[in-house]
Amino acid sequence: MDEFRVIEVKQNVMASNDAEADELRAALAHEGTTLVNLMSSPGSGKTTTLGRTIGALAREMSIAVMEADIDSDVDARTIAATGADAIQLHTGGMCHLDADMCRQGLDELADQLTHSGKDPHRDLVFLENVGNLVCPAEFDTGATANVAILSVPEGDDKPLKYPLMFEVCDLVLVNKMDVAPYFDFDLARFEDNVRSRNPKATVIPICAKTGEGMDAWYDWLRSLVRG
């Protein structure tokens, strides 16, 4: 019988994911593909925002969407109805995607595009992460940029309650501004709460349903894609 011995490891649990994420980011930059990781609570309007964004930008850049959900293909079908290429990723019960799952999704997307006789290159790929303000923020997916959507009914205090989400994002879209008069949502207080956690984050108020404020978001995306 072999003797068990203690082996010192001292390895950060996230180190391997972070390395895979950096590798993916470098590969995407080399291919000229911008990957935007879109995160939010369920029901904040990620799919609606994407649908309108694709409609506005599809003529000037090639776009595809990877929908990540625990189950179902409702979102992928909604996006496909806009005419954009979309694939559905199932996380198998997990509440987030990591860098390896994201890379597999991109490979699958390229395969699917090639199979349908299309150019597999995309200027812009959106990863619609699992609806959740906690777990997706913990794992670097290898995306070029992280974007969070916060909708007005969720309240302006969310950056205080879910600090990591607002610390890792480059941009915060405040969606459903059309219903702001019916809620105690203070945009200035929200911006202060975001900046206290992340001074570099940009905040853009929008309404994906009416189109209000969306031009600023499109401009932000255009400059990101141009690099």
Added chain:
Amino acid sequence: MHELGIVFHVIDDIETLGRENDLSRVSSVTLELGEVSGVVPSLLQDAWRWAADRSDLLRGSELVCESTPAVTLCDACGRTYGTVEHGRTCPYCGSGDTHLLYGRDMTIKQIEAC
């Protein structure tokens, strides 16, 4: 809630280590969890039992979780304090201009193996 994902990463890392070091069985894995890592040890244990028993190297192994303190630095007065006790406001000078030094990390400290 992301405990299962963390467990998968830990198992991948240890399986790599096992291949590199010709290990055949691991009896225990010790993790150091920062106080504000947001990980719930009991959920981690449940996820561990489920996932480790599907690995030849790790079947039946025990997961040991050790907590490491979270420390925040006050940028205004330069002192450090316990994050869990005092949050984001410095207990010495009352400034909110503070940032977390450590306490979010998750580290595989050691394993017992043969």
